[in-house]
Amino acid sequence: MSAFPYSTLMVQGTTSDAGKSTVVAALCRLLRRAGVAVAPFKPQNMALNSAVTRDGGEIGRAQALQAIAAGIEPHTDLNPVLLKPSSDTGAQVIIHGRVRADMSARDYHQYKTVAMAAVLESHARLRAQYGAVIVEGAGSPAEINLRARDIANMGFAEAVDCPVLLVADIDRGGVFAHLLGTLACLSDSERARVIGFVINRFRGDIKLLEPGLDWLEAQTGKPVLAVLPYLHGLYLDAEDAVQTGPRRDGKFRVVVPSTPRMSNHTDFDPLRFHPDVDLRFVRQGEPIPGADLIVLPGSKNTRGDLAWLQQHGWPHQIRRHLRYGGKVIGICGGFQMLGDEVIDPDGVEGAAGRTDALGLLPLATTLTREKRLVQVRGHCVFAPDAAGAAVAGYEIHMGVSSGEALRRPAFEIDGRPEGACSEDGQVLGTYLHGLFDDAAACAALLRWAGLHSEHAVDSAALREASLERIADAAEPLMARLLALGNR
Template structure:
């Protein structure tokens, strides 16, 4: 069996590639067809642990949920996790192969392409359909040489491409026509049609432009997708732009936007909760009064800890605690809460040590070997169920671990709680995702009898909305033909 492969590329970053791939995966799955998502190369600091014990981009885990399959390293064979402005950790088939700068990675792309094609070969023999997501834009002609993320991959496997553009940004026709103009003739030929995303207003006002686009390019418009408010999908990397309604909020939560913030999707359940007013606080903004501060994960813990201090967060956190506030640290944020973070091998940058915030009685040593685990257990002291996953290079030790936050199945414990009950930390990403754990942690933040929220069910409902939108606003006959499915 050989799968039908269709690729979605975008005129820009954040054009809607990830969401369209998720929508198409669910739309195909509804027809009883086996489908897998695929992103040859992803650059993102939001990641997930797979069933085969590796690491992939978080967006591909969402797409796997849309396809009704467990996340696997083959869905994202090359993941780049930036750890500076010019370098990144390179992860191949779920595991790190080293840190590289842009020039070094460009030379490595021949090896990376072999990994991409190996994953592609396995997927096309295991599924009926593979829906592929490009990265960035194929119009980045400076990256065309040795490209593995967009047209380089599409040409290698000879698949058709859907090109999506975001009309909410403005200039949508220039984006589409301009992208075609810089492609090679063979690349232009494999564009099967356009999708215009995030449209607001009366479609009749857009029709003259669509007619012009068809005449100018000779390509069909496969659909115009409306702007969908309130989608609860995990972001590939960018901090969410949409602020959730907070009219009934009973607790305020703030999250510092660290320069190398990692897996900020950990707070999605808080962001969606009707009792919570959650705010991301960026550089230059004073930390506002709140009930709970969540220190998120970080790809460069020591550098982000220095940034926190420079931005005044250490003083703000101590003041927050004096007034009875609560603090939770997740992964890198947990490490920051201890006495010190040591990096003797230069795992995240220059070797050395950085004093921590001293709010938990632990010390952390960063080690080259990354811990990757999907876990279940019970939140302490409540004893309620918790699920999550570990992605970290640090090993923490100290007396504070005698008061763990999580009892993991299998006998291990995780995290720590302060003696006064105001500070807690954990290595578990997704710690807020289980409804029972979310309730318990909201009670920790001061909410009595919080409303129950199931973030997994919300995500699934959002995916269904996307698939419904494809059915209502795209040329489904053209899609069925493109995917090789019967009309």
């Protein structure tokens, strides 16, 4: 590879989930292959999937994945502003990895000048350390109502004067309208910095697409730099949207309620790829199917999601499931829901008060303003045949749990007990996200729940293979970028 001609290159999309995260990860991997010191960057991310950095900060999960692609340690400068929605109109605002405040959408709009200063500080530090910074936009730059004080898309690109790639997803239809319409919503200076288009998730005969590509280039005067194929079976941490994947005919059914504020659903990716597991997310209005294992996921609003479970009949179904010998796991907010009550004296999640929980473990949780952010390692102790199996993960939670259940821990982490198990051995709760990522822990948990399988899922190997696949697919895009920038 000749010298990469862009010190900062931004990837924006015509819609959410157009493929921005994947394109950034692919470019980071290709630059790493070429020996270029590269860092991913997302000025502002709104997502409930997050990761903990080694220094105890919190960033978007997609940026942690992109850091792996780039071969660097995830750190808070990669995603200086993270918004974690707690309601339809409010979010927790995280700056440089630390909670700054809970704000309404209107208040945050006024706060963006402060957030932009944090964004530019982080970008400057990355530019000083790396030969290239590959930036991911958020949503679409064509959201007219969000143009003022924009820090996520063209507002950032204009501030640092960087070129932009525009990505559109052809699989959802209307790709030419998406691209042409997005350009029409931009200012003259913003349109000028779009150096070309990337069409993502194409499947079919490329010859049938070529007349459309010619038309688009004639209409806009901008080149289509690459048409990326639809790649099936990728194991990549999702930024926010739940990745359901193809329905498997696994003999062991795991059911997860898709609560309104479910967080870190990437916890379930190893189960989604396990050949013997049929993983199902149950959304509002869908019947609750029979299961071998029910897992209550993490939550950004534990009391709100608990009320949702109660409203939709989950407590009755869970108790029926247990009577028939099924197992239940609660992760983070799901762990808090397993107890007797969740108390919020300071109004951390909304109005102060208390909520009766499911009563499956004798413990109570008090929500606190201080957020625990830490990477952890340890081993399983929840069952005799699981003892010693390694587990690794991370904690992201606001709240302290106490009670009799904690005398029967699920894990030993850094020399301390963690989590809880019921006396009858049917219910397990933990604050650990990523507990299924380690093959030994995943096998032990599934064995405890009733699945004795010869198969194991190596999450790290699957993730690495997927990064290599997307990088291979993006090689023509890199070639066009080099030719465009070096001419």
